[in-house]
Amino acid sequence: MRSNEHKFQIINLLQETRTIRVILKKLFSLFLLLALAAGAGFVYWATQPISGSAxxxxxxxxxxxxxxxxxxxxxxxxxxxxxxxxxxxxxxxxxxxxxxxxxxxxxxxxxxxxxxxxxxxxxGEFSQFSFALIEGWTFKQMRLAISQNPFLQHDTVEFSDAEILAKLNSEYDQPEGLFFPDTYLFPKGVSDMDVYKRAYSQLQQHLYTAWQQRDVAATPLKTPYEALILASIVEKETGMKSDRNMIAGVFVNRLRKGMLLQTDPTVIYGMGDQYQGKIRKRDLLQDTPYNTYTRTGLPPTPIALVGMESLMAALNPAHTDALYFVARGDGSSQFSSNLDDHNRAVNQFVR
Structure with a gap:
């Protein structure tokens, strides 16, 4: 009797074990299905476009x-x-x-x-913002534009010009013309010093390249810095590409002959904030280091940011006998090799 009861207990235990196994298998299958569904849902979420705007x-x-x-x-x-x-x-x-x-x-x-x-x-693909340095800007204009850019961190606002040059390890004591006009990309919040460094480095590279490609026989310029000074004058004298080499040729001829350069942009630069949009006769007679109507040779520093075309023109001037030029009023210039022709051109296009 007891033997039969024992057999029934074993049979019941085996049935219960089978039932538990079936339940566990079903639970495992359900869990696996849920895990696969969750994984598929996660993958779907990760690879679907995020809704809304930028x-x-x-x-x-x-x-x-x-x-x-x-x-x-x-x-x-x-x-x-x-x-x-x-x-x-x-x-x-x-x-x-x-x-x-x-x-x-x-x-x-x-x-x-x-x-x-x-x-x-x-x-680290940061948001990129752009900042443009424009040909012909002075360093003062450049500093103002940088200080007003809302996406830069303004670390140099209280710096003097000399302190900026010191940060750049520059050999020059004046910053004018030492930065290359271009469009610079930067991530939001980067230091404004980064823009100065990049623009300064680019100018040094372009100046070196242009100097290596200079027409040695055509130019009396002795140093790359002199080339930068002349290029800045060319930059301010014309925006017309076809005239740049000719204007550089006029100034080179004047330098060779020891003549005054007599270029208004240098006078305007020397006047600083006193310039109100018009040059008067007394301004041409007022001596400053930048008045090329009173002093021979090049001014002591560049007068503006210089683009590559003006830099190449200064170092590869046109072979010409022209000593004078006057603006025609359409952006181009009339060139003359003697004063009589120049005066007639002035009467025609100016007076």
Whole structure:
């Protein structure tokens, strides 16, 4: 009797074990399905475009993945911060990539996916802003424009010109003309000193290149700095590309003969804030280091930012016997080799 009861107990235990196994298998299958569904949903979320318009956001230095993800969401980017943090950690595990978020300003463009946004942040693809330095600007105008740019960090506002040059390790004691006019891209919040450094470096490179390509026989200029001074005068005298070499040729001929350059832009530069849009006779007679009506040779420094075309013109002047030129009024100039022809041109185009 007891033997039969024992058999029944064993049979019941086996049935219960089978039932538990069936239940566990079903639970495991359900869990696996849920995990696969969750994984598929996560992948779908990570690869689908983020809805809404473009948003700018900034990640603060030293932020953790969690804090960075929250900063992105707080800026209005429609992401789930926790999911974005998980995506960053998975990216590190799967691709063996550094998941550290770079600190700086970014833009989440309309239609970007969370995965693409993550890649952008990890690589440090910061939002780029542009700043243009214009040919013919003075250093004073350049400094003002830099100080008014809202996307730069203004570290040099209280610096003197000499302090800026010291930061650049420059050999020159005056900053005029030492920066190359161009459009510079930079991430939001970068120091304004970065723009000065890049523009200064570019000018040095372009000046070296132009000096190496100079027409030695055609120019009496002795140093690259003299070339920069003459190029700045050419820059201010004309905006017409076809006239630059001829104007440089006139000034070179005058330098060779020891004649006064007699160029108004240098007088205007020497007048500084006293210039009110018109040069009077007394201004031409008022001696300053930049008055080329009273002093022979080149002025002591450049008078403006110089573009590459003016720089090349100064070092490759036209082979001409012209000693004079006058503006025609249409942007071009009339050139003359003697004073009588020049006076007739002045009467025709000016008086």
């Amino acid at each position: 948003h700018e956001f900034t990640i603060k230095p030293g932020s953790s993945l969690r804090s960075s993800s929250q900063q992105i969401a707080n800026a209005g980017v429609p992401i789930q911060p926790i999911l974005f943090e998980v995506l960053a950690r998975l990216n590190k595990q799967i691709n063996s990539q550094d998941s550290t978020f770079k600190a700086g300003a970014f833009e989440a463009e309309a239609g970007i996916t969370p995965l693409a946004l993550l890649s952008k942040i990890v690589r």
